[in-house]
Amino acid sequence: MSHPGPDLEHPAGHATIRHVAELAGVSVKSVSRVVNGEAGVRPELAERVTAAIEQLGYRRNLAASTLRRRGQRTGSIGVVIQDVANPFAATLLRAVEEVAQRRGVVVLASSIDGDAEREARAVAELVRRRVDGMILMPTSAQHGSLAEEQRLGMHVVFVDRPPVGLDADYVGADNAGGARTAVRALLDRGHRRIAYLGDTRTISTAVERLAGYRQAFVDAGVETDEELIVHDLNVSRHARAAAAELLSRRDRPTALFTAQNLITIAALHVLRGLELRQRVAHIGFDDVELGDLLTPGVSVVRQDPTAIGRTAAELLFGRLDGDDGPVRRVIRPVELVERGSGELAPLAFEG
Amino acid sequence: MSHPGPDLEHPAGHATIRHVAELAGVSVKSVSRVVNGEAGVRPELAERVTAAIEQLGYRRNLAASTLRRRGQRTGSIGVVIQDVANPFAATLLRAVEEVAQRRGVVVLASSIDGDAEREARAVAELVRRRVDGMILMPTSAQHGSLAEEQRLGMHVVFVDRPPVGLDADYVGADNAGGARTAVRALLDRGHRRIAYLGDTRTISTAVERLAGYRQAFVDAGVETDEELIVHDLNVSRHARAAAAELLSRRDRPTALFTAQNLITIAALHVLRGLELRQRVAHIGFDDVELGDLLTPGVSVVRQDPTAIGRTAAELLFGRLDGDDGPVRRVIRPVELVERGSGELAPLAFEG
DNA sequence: GTTGTCGGTGACAACGTTGTCAGCAGTGTG
DNA sequence: CACACTGCTGACAACGTTGTCACCGACAAC
Numbered sequence: 001m002s003h004p005g006p007d008l009e010h011p012a013g014h015a016t017i018r019h020v021a022e023l024a025g026v027s028v029k030s031v032s033r034v035v036n037g038e039a040g041v042r043p044e045l046a047e048r049v050t051a052a053i054e055q056l057g058y059r060r061n062l063a064a065s066t067l068r069r070r071g072q073r074t075g076s077i078g079v080v081i082q083d084v085a086n087p088f089a090a091t092l093l094r095a096v097e098e099v100a101q102r103r104g105v106v107v108l109a110s111s112i113d114g115d116a117e118r119e120a121r122a123v124a125e126l127v128r129r130r131v132d133g134m135i136l137m138p139t140s141a142q143h144g145s146l147a148e149e150q151r152l153g154m155h156v157v158f159v160d161r162p163p164v165g166l167d168a169d170y171v172g173a174d175n176a177g178g179a180r181t182a183v184r185a186l187l188d189r190g191h192r193r194i195a196y197l198g199d200t201r202t203i204s205t206a207v208e209r210l211a212g213y214r215q216a217f218v219d220a221g222v223e224t225d226e227e228l229i230v231h232d233l234n235v236s237r238h239a240r241a242a243a244a245e246l247l248s249r250r251d252r253p254t255a256l257f258t259a260q261n262l263i264t265i266a267a268l269h270v271l272r273g274l275e276l277r278q279r280v281a282h283i284g285f286d287d288v289e290l291g292d293l294l295t296p297g298v299s300v301v302r303q304d305p306t307a308i309g310r311t312a313a314e315l316l317f318g319r320l321d322g323d324d325g326p327v328r329r330v331i332r333p334v335e336l337v338e339r340g341s342g343e344l345a346p347l348a349f350e351g
Numbered sequence: 352m353s354h355p356g357p358d359l360e361h362p363a364g365h366a367t368i369r370h371v372a373e374l375a376g377v378s379v380k381s382v383s384r385v386v387n388g389e390a391g392v393r394p395e396l397a398e399r400v401t402a403a404i405e406q407l408g409y410r411r412n413l414a415a416s417t418l419r420r421r422g423q424r425t426g427s428i429g430v431v432i433q434d435v436a437n438p439f440a441a442t443l444l445r446a447v448e449e450v451a452q453r454r455g456v457v458v459l460a461s462s463i464d465g466d467a468e469r470e471a472r473a474v475a476e477l478v479r480r481r482v483d484g485m486i487l488m489p490t491s492a493q494h495g496s497l498a499e500e501q502r503l504g505m506h507v508v509f510v511d512r513p514p515v516g517l518d519a520d521y522v523g524a525d526n527a528g529g530a531r532t533a534v535r536a537l538l539d540r541g542h543r544r545i546a547y548l549g550d551t552r553t554i555s556t557a558v559e560r561l562a563g564y565r566q567a568f569v570d571a572g573v574e575t576d577e578e579l580i581v582h583d584l585n586v587s588r589h590a591r592a593a594a595a596e597l598l599s600r601r602d603r604p605t606a607l608f609t610a611q612n613l614i615t616i617a618a619l620h621v622l623r624g625l626e627l628r629q630r631v632a633h634i635g636f637d638d639v640e641l642g643d644l645l646t647p648g649v650s651v652v653r654q655d656p657t658a659i660g661r662t663a664a665e666l667l668f669g670r671l672d673g674d675d676g677p678v679r680r681v682i683r684p685v686e687l688v689e690r691g692s693g694e695l696a697p698l699a700f701e702g
Numbered sequence: 703g704t705t706g707t708c709g710g711t712g713a714c715a716a717c718g719t720t721g722t723c724a725g726c727a728g729t730g731t732g
Numbered sequence: 733c734a735c736a737c738t739g740c741t742g743a744c745a746a747c748g749t750t751g752t753c754a755c756c757g758a759c760a761a762c
Contacts, residue, residue: 013503013504014481014503016717016718016719017718017719017720018718026741026742027741027742027743028718028719028720028742029720029721029741029742029743029744030740030741030742032719032720032721033720033741035719036720039739040739040740040741041740041741042739042740042741045740045741057499057500057503059475059478059479060479060718060719061418061479061481061717061718061719062479062480062481062719063414063415063417063418063425063480063481063717063718063719064414064418064717064718064719064720064747065718065719065720066414066719066747067412067414067415067418067717067718067719067720067746067747067748067749068718068719068720068721068746068747069719069720069721069747072720074414076459076480083445084435084441084444084445084448085438085441085442085444085445087436087438087441087640090435090436090438090441091436093435093436094434094435094436094462097435097460097461097462098462101461101469104476106459106461106476106480107459107460107461108427108457108458108459109448109458109460110448110452110457110458111445111448111449118452124410125455125457127410128410128411128412128413129413129414129427129457130365130412130413130414148408152364152365152408153364265640265641268641268644269643269644272644288640288641289438289616289639289640289641290616290619290639290640290641290642290645291641292620293619293620293623293645294641294644294645295646367747367748367749368748368749368750369748377711377712378711378712378713379712379748379749379750380711380712380713380714380750380751381710381711381712383749383750383751384711384750386749387750390709391709391710391711392710392711393709393710393711396710396711411748411749412747412748412749413749414747414748414749415717415747415748415749415750416748416749416750417717417749418716418717418718418719418747418748418749418750419716419717419748419749419750419751420717420749420750420751423750
């Protein structure tokens with residue numbers, strides 16, 4: 001045990017390339033060559049190395065490997081999302097994963113729950129780990145701090161919410177257009193008191209969806225009633241409370257536009273509780289599972305999180321592959337899915 | 352540009368500790384001390400270092416750091432799940448993330464979609480990256496290959512499905528008990544033709560849930576009808592087809608027990624399509640979003656993926672902190688949630 | 703005066719890997 | 733005969749970081 005070099009009898013932790021070299025009776029470099037599939041190793045020697053690797057259960061240490069291969073990729077990307085437990089984010093993440101796995105790239109995902117500080121910590125952590133690129137569903141209002149990372153070669157693609165104060169690729173949905181379409185459909189059926197229930201106003205999607213809502217009113221030459229617009233429903237509980245309050249007014253709205261999936265679900269619970277699902281029209285933004293089986297079906301503006309995630313991932317990998325074209329903004333179309341709840345007519349008189 | 356050492360004017364990629372040292376006019380070791388918050392650095396010097404770090408946008412390279420700190424943790428864990436897009440897995444993952452984030456540990460998640468080969472690749476990748484531990488929702492039937500990793504100090508906790516051919520911690524739910532309770536409830540209401548629609552039989556949860564189904568029949572002294580047991584419904588399409596076939600038989604079942612959330616959803620669609628939701632009783636395993644708002648409400652056996660994820664993560668971190676007690680098997684209780692669909696009586700005569 | 707201790711600092715080696723380059727013996731080219 | 737080239741192999745340095753240890757001046761104890 002007093003001789004120099006690694007203890008070759010029984011490596012304490014993981015076997016290293018040196019253990020393998022010693023056991024196979026070759027130089028470490030030759031082992032490296034075999035492991036990396038480099039040409040120029042005699043088959044007989046390669047076989048000895050392979051056997052040694054097998055016997056020791058050797059696994060190349062990726063940290064050491066990428067350290068040496070200067071400037072080399074770590075084969076990892078970071079994805080910062082609001083909450084994996086939200087089906088929208090989860091589906092998007094899954095699509096990213098799919099593209100990444102095909103390339104042998106692993107995904108580091110962090111949920112940040114609308115907390116700008118958690119976002120900053122998550123991004124810093126990803127930089128420390130030298131991910132090759134990042135896909136960001138940001139919370140924060142300003143992303144200028146990422147400019148430095150970008151300059152140093154970090155590739156960033158924003159999803160769902162565009163970058164602010166930064167030139168970066170973006171893949172999102174036609175939020176304003178979708179909201180406008182939904183609200184126009186309600187107006188067309190004669191609704192005038194259409195409530196808007198939306199997320200925090202610092203979130204661009206919320207802002208855009210509200211803009212679409214307002215635009216529909218402008219298009220129709222109808223005035224909006226500011227009393228019917230509620231913001232900051234970033235917790236289910238708040239969304240429920242807001243819906244309950246709106247629906248218990250004497251001049252309650254005849255239709256609801258809920259601008260996000262969790263708000264839609266909260267509103268559905270309240271409508272059901274008040275036995276108003278057949279009487280108050282309702283369109284949500286984002287599809288909800290089983291929404292088609294309710295009575296009436298839940299009409300929604302559907303976006304395609306899989307397509308958004310896939311597109312973002314492909315964009316990111318394109319950048320990693322050297323695409324240095326101008327910054328791209330991809331806006332995916334959305335679709336109004338009519339299932340019943342959005343097609344209810346306004347009730348003339350209410351008890 | 353011909354002088355040796357790094358080009359200090361304008362570091363090409365990320366600034367290294369050497370750039371910082373040079374700019375601050377100190378040794379690299381002192382920078383290291385400051386970065387790591389080690390004691391014994393004059394405040395004035397520390398300040399110079401901090402300023403240099405700031406100016407250069409230096410971020411410690413975690414790969415190099417953990418390489419040097421021999422045997423040191425990488426501050427990352429791997430989570431191998433079936434599919435992040437499945438709410439059960441997503442919720443579980445979120446709970447793991449939560450515990451990990453509190454400790455500054457990042458999570459590498461991989462969806463493997465019931466593919467044993469993808470599972471093996473994911474695990475190998477995690478080992479290459481020297482994650483500190485892994486949480487596994489396995490697909491494969493044998494996990495003996497992990498024994499070698501375990502011996503080398505890798506900590507593994509299984510969730511949802513127990514390890515086979517390996518001693519490892521496990522956190523799961525009372526699958527057999529939950530299924531038994533559900534089917535007993537159906538039998539108690541007089542159902543006899545109760546169909547079982549389940550996932551692939553290589554999956555232990557599917558096996559356990561089927562066992563619970565059978566046990567309930569044994570308990571009641573009723574014979575099971577093997578014609579009503581369908582397996583391998585690992586794709587929504589298959590589940591729909593199976594449900595449609597069962598329900599179109601002349602002697603169709605009076606009740607369904609769907610042993611997994613996606614199968615439950617598929618069955619709901621078929622039942623609805625055939626207008627049988629009010630006539631055929633139905634209990635699912637796993638809760639489904641909005642299941643309470645359908646008419647009738649969807650009765651389910653609810654497990655708590657958040658608790659499972661949290662428990663598994665805490666167990667894993669406990670091991671990382673040195674807990675070397677005996678292997679633990681945590682079985683979380685499940686709960687039958689009666690919402691209507693499971694309480695329908697069998698119809699005496701059918702058209 | 704010698705010795706020891708102190709806080710502070712840096713030179714150096716090492717972590718596990720791979721890039722570079724030199725060297726081997728054998729063969730062909732000028 | 734010198735030289736270049738071949739396929740194969742290994743010695744060595746380097747990646748960015750941190751652990752080890754020696755050393756600094758100052759000051760106290762003997």
